Amino acid sequence: xxxxxNQLNKHFLDKNxxxxxxxxxxxxxxxxxxxxxxxxxxxxxxxxxxSIVAGLTEATGGEILVDGKEVKKPGKDxxxxxxxxxxxxxxxxxxxxxxxxxxxxxxxxxxxQAKTYxxxxxxxxxxxxxxxxxxxxMQQRVAIARALAMDPEILLMDEPFGALDExxxxxxxxxxxxxxxxxxKTVLFVTHSISESIKLSDxxxxxxxxxxxxxxxxxIDLPRPRDHHKEEMLKIEDxxxxxxxxxxxxxxxxxxxxxxxL
Amino acid sequence: xxxxxxxxxxxxxxxxxxxxxxxxGLWAEIILPPPTKVFTSLYVGITDMTLVxxxxxxxxxxxxxxVIALVIGTSIGVLIAKSKTAxxxxxxxxxxxxxxxxxxxxxxxxxxxxxxxxxxxxVVILGGTFVMAINxxxxxxxxxxxxxxxxxxxxxxxxxxFIRVIFPxxxxxxxxxxxxxxxxxxxxxxxxxxxxxxxxxxxTLSYAxxxxxxxxxxxxxxxxxxxxxxxxxxIFQRIxxxxxxxxxx
Ligand SMILES: Nc1ncnc2c1ncn2[C@@H]1O[C@H](COP(=O)(O)OP(=O)(O)O)[C@@H](O)[C@H]1O
Ligand SMILES: [Mg+2]
Numbered sequence: 001x002x003x004x005x006n007q008l009n010k011h012f013l014d015k016n017x018x019x020x021x022x023x024x025x026x027x028x029x030x031x032x033x034x035x036x037x038x039x040x041x042x043x044x045x046x047x048x049x050x051s052i053v054a055g056l057t058e059a060t061g062g063e064i065l066v067d068g069k070e071v072k073k074p075g076k077d078x079x080x081x082x083x084x085x086x087x088x089x090x091x092x093x094x095x096x097x098x099x100x101x102x103x104x105x106x107x108x109x110x111x112x113q114a115k116t117y118x119x120x121x122x123x124x125x126x127x128x129x130x131x132x133x134x135x136x137x138m139q140q141r142v143a144i145a146r147a148l149a150m151d152p153e154i155l156l157m158d159e160p161f162g163a164l165d166e167x168x169x170x171x172x173x174x175x176x177x178x179x180x181x182x183x184x185k186t187v188l189f190v191t192h193s194i195s196e197s198i199k200l201s202d203x204x205x206x207x208x209x210x211x212x213x214x215x216x217x218x219x220i221d222l223p224r225p226r227d228h229h230k231e232e233m234l235k236i237e238d239x240x241x242x243x244x245x246x247x248x249x250x251x252x253x254x255x256x257x258x259x260x261x262l
Numbered sequence: 263x264x265x266x267x268x269x270x271x272x273x274x275x276x277x278x279x280x281x282x283x284x285x286x287g288l289w290a291e292i293i294l295p296p297p298t299k300v301f302t303s304l305y306v307g308i309t310d311m312t313l314v315x316x317x318x319x320x321x322x323x324x325x326x327x328x329v330i331a332l333v334i335g336t337s338i339g340v341l342i343a344k345s346k347t348a349x350x351x352x353x354x355x356x357x358x359x360x361x362x363x364x365x366x367x368x369x370x371x372x373x374x375x376x377x378x379x380x381x382x383x384x385v386v387i388l389g390g391t392f393v394m395a396i397n398x399x400x401x402x403x404x405x406x407x408x409x410x411x412x413x414x415x416x417x418x419x420x421x422x423x424f425i426r427v428i429f430p431x432x433x434x435x436x437x438x439x440x441x442x443x444x445x446x447x448x449x450x451x452x453x454x455x456x457x458x459x460x461x462x463x464x465x466t467l468s469y470a471x472x473x474x475x476x477x478x479x480x481x482x483x484x485x486x487x488x489x490x491x492x493x494x495x496x497i498f499q500r501i502x503x504x505x506x507x508x509x510x511x
Contacts, residue, residue, distance in 0.1 A: 056411050074414040086412040089509045090430045099426070100416035132510045150416060 002067060002186060003030040003053070003154065009061030010048055022048050024211040026062070030203075032153075035180055035187045037197035037204045039240070041247050045212030046190040050158050053188060054080050066154065076100065079147030080156040083163055085139035087131040093118065093142050094127040100150035117145040120179055137168035141175070148183065155185045159192070173199055177224060194240050198233050199226055206240060208247045210254070215243050295477040304481040312466070313485070319461040320451060323379060327386025328447045332440060335391040339398025339439075353399070356392050364389035364446065365453040372458075382454035382462075389450030390443035397442065401435025402428060434502075434509050441498035448490055 005028040011019040022045040030036050038046050051057040053064055055074040064071040066078070087096045094114055101110035118124055121141035131139055140160055147155060161169045177200060180187055191197050197204045201220055208215040220236065222229045277297050283289060284296040291299070307313035338356070342349040364385050371381035405428050413427040455464025463482055470478035 051411075054415055056414060074417070074419075076417045078415065080412070080415040082408060082412065084408060086406075086408045088409065088427065088430070090433065099413075099418075102426075103417070103422075130508055132508055146416070156415075 001029040002032040004065040007062035021211040037201040040207030044209035078154045079152035081160045083159045085143040299477040303477040320463045327383045331390030335394025338395040343399045343402035360392040364450045385454040389446040394439040394443040397439025401432030405431040
């Protein structure tokens with residue numbers, strides 16, 4: 001297996017050293033080149049899981065292997081795109097995409113490689129613009145180009161389109177699908193949108209909450225592009241909804257309890 | 263009406279009252295000489311170069327002191343932002359120092375360096391250093407964790423992370439720190455010069471006062487005020503604004 005997540009556990013300690021369990025016994029095997037979505041209600045630990053795979057957060061139990069090697073810290077084999085573009089405002093678009101390339105390449109090489117990926121996200125006309133001059137969708141495309149520029153094996157995406165409007169999101173879905181087909185990256189894509197996950201992924205990992213566990217693992221076999229398969233997509237959506245309904249009810253009743261307790 | 267016109271009219275009226283009040287005898291000329299006299303003495307001072315030499319001397323001290331203050335302040339700021347021990351010790355001392363006007367150091371400085379330029383520069387350095395250090399510390403402490411995480415996933419860590427991400431991300435606070443350091447240094451400079459020897463704007467101010475040359479006193483006050491406002495608004499606030507815009511603040 002390319003990515004192998006075994007018995008992963010994560011808890012956070014609060015002020016009173018009381019452990020709140022966020023991820024419980026997560027087992028997940030992902031093959032090279034797969035597009036896998038992690039779907040679940042907010043607060044179920046999706047971001048935490050992705051952050052552990054990225055090496056930004058430490059697990060409290062279990063292990064993650066990438067290509068047989070245990071993940072201990074961040075590495076250039078795993079590129080990450082966050083919900084906010086997280087571009088550096090003090091450098092322009094081209095320099096942002098060159099950021100991960102500075103050390104191992106000559107300036108000229110880095111420049112060319114960065115341009116290649118900016119072309120892939122169709123932003124070659126904006127090389128010398130600064131992040132604040134771009135729309136949210138454009139910034140997110142730069143962030144994708146930046147993650148891809150270091151040619152990672154794995155692309156980790158944490159609700160990358162969550163803050164964008166519907167039309168921009170649809171456009172970026174298509175672009176991401178094209179990029180994935182072209183680059184054959186392994187993608188771990190976190191989302192709370194059922195339709196987004198069905199549209200994009202080979203597999204959907206549905207997570208439950210409190211604590212975060214894997215509820216089910218659904219293969220999506222529809223041919224791409226999937227816009228022509230609306231009916232099948234709706235069927236899968238209903239199927240996933242049946243799993244998530246209970247979880248969402250759980251969150252809502254928890255919140256209501258919390259409110260009445262105040 | 264544009265603010266610039268309002269401002270012009272306001273100052274014209276002020277000057278008018280100032281001139282007329284003296285002429286109709288509301289106050290004696292020695293108490294408040296009229297603007298015409300003030301501008302005449304300014305004109306004389308500039309054409310005979312005495313005020314120009316004063317300006318050059320003052321600016322020399324200011325720039326030497328300010329540059330040293332910015333360098334030391336930035337270094338201390340980085341140190342206390344990065345080391346908890348340094349923050350708990352040096353950091354608390356900084357806050358105490360910052361609440362004291364730096365001119366109170368002048369008697370000590372005169373003991374150490376003598377009644378000369380070095381004593382003034384020392385006070386200027388103290389004026390700028392602490393506020394710079396405090397702002398650099400704040401800037402570094404407030405770097406968005408998202409930038410740091412993003413950089414880490416791109417293989418940056420340690421010194422590389424500091425130089426390429428943490429430091430540039432805190433530039434808005436560095437600019438604010440520099441602006442405040444300049445303001446404190448400018449005040450410290452004039453205060454220091456008032457009490458030491460010339461040439462220098464502060465020295466000329468006290469010299470003119472000793473000789474009852476009130477029109478020159480007011481003239482120098484105007485120079486000090488205009489330079490202070492000019493540097494603050496036309497240089498620092500502009501930089502601050504454009505940095506804030508680009509950094510998305
Ligand atoms: N650094 C942290 N310290 C304490 N609790 C955290 C921390 N990060 C996340 N959590 C908690 O872990 C849970 C899962 O968070 P997260 O992974 O962000 O969920 P999701 O991305 O699915 O919305 C939440 O209840 C959140 O409050
Ligand atoms: Mg999240």
